[in-house]
Amino acid sequence: MNCSCCSEKTYEECCKPFHTGEKHAPTAEALMRSRFSAFSIPNGKYLMETTSPSKRQFHNTKDLQEWGEINEWTKLEIVDKPSMNKVEFKAHYTDEDGQNQIHHELSLFKMIQNRWYYVSGEFLD
Secondary structure, three states: OOOOOOOOOEEEEEHHHOOOOOOOOHHHHHHHHHHHHHHOOOOOHHHHOOOOOHHHHHOOOHHHHHHHHHHHEEEEEEEEEOOOEEEEEEEEEOOOOOEEEEEEEEEEEEEEEEEEEEEEEEEEE
16 A cells, blocks of 8 residues: 555555654654654544644644544645755645645744654645
């Protein structure tokens, strides 16, 4: 099965090692891809664990899990990588009403103790 992050690799050789904790994402883009894949599975626990510790009070595992469950995540498009810690992407999904949606965001990531974390995102469009 191809990984849902659209890397053209299998899930086992792409995002699964990050989701299981076997490895940590080596780049901000790899973390972005693994988080998209975690929404599609869904894996709210991984999404919470990869959110910057300083930002976790603004999120909770249950809501992240539900956001993954109620939508069908269909495609991830990396638009730009303006710097080592920023990734612009479009996450395509079908919402609970059957409407096609695009979540367009410029995400900020931060490396803390040799591990990448999602910090925040600026919605675009």
